[in-house]
Every structure is written in C-alpha cells, then in structure tokens.
Amino acid sequence: MDHDLIDPPGAGLNRRGMLMRCAGWAGTAALYTMTAGVASSISLDAALAANGYGGRTKPFTFLQISDTHIGFDKAANPNARGTALQAVEKIKALPQKPDLIIHTGDITHLSKDEQFDDARQILSELGAPIFYVPGEHDFLDEGQGKAFLAHHGQGTIGTGWYSFDHDGVHFVALNNVANLKPGGMAHLGDDQLAWLSKDLAGLASSTPVVVFGHIPLWTVYEQWGWGTDDSAQALALLQRFGSVTVLNGYIHQIIQKVEGNVTFHSARSTAYPQPAPGAAPSPGPLKVPAEQLPHMLGIRTAHFMRGTQPIALIDQSLS
Amino acid sequence: MTAFPFSIRRVALCLSAVVPAMGFGLMAAAAPSAVAPREVAIKGFAFVPQVIMVKPGAVVTWTNADEDPHTVVANDKSFHSAALDTDDKYSFTFTKPGEYAYFCSLHPHMTGKIIVKG
Numbered sequence: 001m002d003h004d005l006i007d008p009p010g011a012g013l014n015r016r017g018m019l020m021r022c023a024g025w026a027g028t029a030a031l032y033t034m035t036a037g038v039a040s041s042i043s044l045d046a047a048l049a050a051n052g053y054g055g056r057t058k059p060f061t062f063l064q065i066s067d068t069h070i071g072f073d074k075a076a077n078p079n080a081r082g083t084a085l086q087a088v089e090k091i092k093a094l095p096q097k098p099d100l101i102i103h104t105g106d107i108t109h110l111s112k113d114e115q116f117d118d119a120r121q122i123l124s125e126l127g128a129p130i131f132y133v134p135g136e137h138d139f140l141d142e143g144q145g146k147a148f149l150a151h152h153g154q155g156t157i158g159t160g161w162y163s164f165d166h167d168g169v170h171f172v173a174l175n176n177v178a179n180l181k182p183g184g185m186a187h188l189g190d191d192q193l194a195w196l197s198k199d200l201a202g203l204a205s206s207t208p209v210v211v212f213g214h215i216p217l218w219t220v221y222e223q224w225g226w227g228t229d230d231s232a233q234a235l236a237l238l239q240r241f242g243s244v245t246v247l248n249g250y251i252h253q254i255i256q257k258v259e260g261n262v263t264f265h266s267a268r269s270t271a272y273p274q275p276a277p278g279a280a281p282s283p284g285p286l287k288v289p290a291e292q293l294p295h296m297l298g299i300r301t302a303h304f305m306r307g308t309q310p311i312a313l314i315d316q317s318l319s
Numbered sequence: 320m321t322a323f324p325f326s327i328r329r330v331a332l333c334l335s336a337v338v339p340a341m342g343f344g345l346m347a348a349a350a351p352s353a354v355a356p357r358e359v360a361i362k363g364f365a366f367v368p369q370v371i372m373v374k375p376g377a378v379v380t381w382t383n384a385d386e387d388p389h390t391v392v393a394n395d396k397s398f399h400s401a402a403l404d405t406d407d408k409y410s411f412t413f414t415k416p417g418e419y420a421y422f423c424s425l426h427p428h429m430t431g432k433i434i435v436k437g
Contacts, residue, residue: 181427183430184428185427284364
C-alpha cells in the first residue's frame, strides 16, 4: 500500500480515484496515515493530492479492524474465528507496521467472557497496542456492558469512552451503543457529550482528530437505525478542527462521506458482510457464495504524514 | 399394596386419553380465550406481528428467527429478556390491562406493542 502514498503530486490521484481504488481492494482492514499539525483546510482530497512522505517528521500508520464477531457461527460465515485469524495474518504481512490498532466494536458476537478472551488471544499476535470501543454485541450481557468493561474498560470513563494522543494526533474513542432509546438510533448521551466538550476544549484547532466508535456518526440509513441520534452535537464540537476523521464499523461495508473538514468512513467486518442500505428487506448477515466471502471482509490501514497533509485510508480485503 | 399402583396407572391412562381431547375442544371452541398463549416472531429485524391484543393473564412468547441476537425490553422497563440468540425464546405473562410498548435494546428501531384488554 505504500505505493499509493508515494504517488507524486499531480499523478491524477483524487478522492474519487482513491475510493475506487479502495473499492478495488475489496478488503478487510483499514490503514490510516496521518500528517499532523497542519492548520487549516486539511481534507482527504488534500491528503490524496499531497506529496507522500514530504513531511518534516516520521509518518506513522495505524490500523482499523472491526466487527470480528468472535463466536458467530451462522450460515453467513460458519468460521468467523478463522476469518479473524486471516485478518491477523494480513495485518502481520503489511509492509509498514502500524503504530497502533483500533477495534471499532463487535469484538464478540454475544458478549461472553470466553469470546472476549478468545478475541484477545487472536489479536494479541498483532504486536501493537489495540484500542477498543464496544459494539452492541459487546454490550448485550445481563450487566449491559459489564463484561466489556471488565475486559477493556480499564482507564475509560462512563460506559467506556476515552481519548489519547499519538504523535500529535488526538484520538477520541466513543461508545454509542449504551442505553439506547426505543424507536431511536445509536446514542451518545449527555454525559459523554459533556465529557467530549471538555476533552476537546484545550486542543488547538490545528490538531488532527480521529474519532472512532461503533455505529456511524452520520445517518447512513435511518430505517435500519444506521446512525446516531445525537451525533450533531458531537460534530458541532468537532467543527472547528481542520482535520477530523471519523471511523466506525457496525454496517460491515465501506461507506464514506465528506462533510466540510470531517470525513466519515465505515469499515468492513472480518466476520460477515451486510447488505447495502435498503438493498435487502433487513440488515441481517448477508449470505454470499463461500468463494465470494473473503472479498467482502477486510481491514483498513491509515497513513498519517506530519507536515504535509492528513490521513489516507486503504482498505484491503481478506483475499 | 399391589393393587394401588395399578389403580393409579388406570387413572393416568384415563387422563391421557381424555385430556388431549379436552384441550382440543377448548382450542376449537374458545380460540379468543382470555389465556390463549400468543406468539411473536422476531424476524427480519422486526417484531411480527408488531402489535397484538391479548386478554389479561395471557402468556406472550417471542422467538428469535434471525441470525442476529435481539432483545425484548419494555419501554418502561417493566419486563425485559436477556439477549436472544437464534431460536431462543422469551415469555412474559401480562396480567394487568394496558398498553405495553417494547423495543429491541440492541436495534432500537425495532419496536412493538402488546395491548392487554379484558
């Protein structure tokens, strides 16, 4: 994937071209590259037009993995554990080792302790720190999240939100799967929004921000609940930043949107695909021929290049 | 001592012959019976039927036919299931008249209602 990043300026790369290229990868993981510290007008378009490694300091990559659904064994993929292992192998084979990994939720299928343990064991081979947010499948135990928090809640706030900084990039981990309301979509809640406001308050607007959570922070398809009902309040807090990258899972497919300086990206699952919005009677697991399945699962890499322009994302399928 | 168990067996035999017939008769004659159990399927990310009307005392049973887990949670939290995996069931007995709106706490766009009317 490095070749994507060292394309010289004017090589004809634009966002659409990149998206098409991403689609061609049909993959499992997402890799993000970040270029920090640039003040205004940081956008994906600019990132893609930028001269690859022209930054002043070392660029870094991080990786997104999502919706591993450890424990899932239904028809759409009887061996979700096996495809998670394939994703791990794919990540280990990447030419550039990611500094860190984010898991955007649905680590497990049924919030069972043994599934959390198994997922941890599978992912421990990656050799990079992993930052988790829960999906609704990680929050369906009787304790409504107690299992997730017991496994991954150390150092988090509330139902599991937190932030951290890496090489000048501010990462915000949100939980929008707790305490959902009848008839609504995903929900952040007043406590988390108040925390987010404080968390962002001290940051310069030039700080690149990466926000990650399970369910999309923009409304992808309301009829299926694919959105977050109070996301506008979160986005209002993020508006002043020059570069905001919002990463999510949940819908098991790549969908992207740009809104001002905010780019939204949903990632593939490593377990099973889901239908495109409205393309099926319901959003349940999509059954595809076995040989087609690896093309619909994937990971994502992100490249960040300090001093030039922001994040470039590359999605790769498992096959 | 030997005759006693024998007589019990005869009674049991009698009952086994009669009870199914009684059950059949009740179902045929009193379909809208106050306590007829009711079924709600959870399929295609929906409660089917979405609204049902039952008599006080009715047991309602939800069965998850989806590959995704779902829950049955009253909006006012007066009843709630554990997460139901594929083919799992949850039953609740509605004793008091009223309207009970509920939803799936994992997929909150899934909503349903039980109307209990005497």
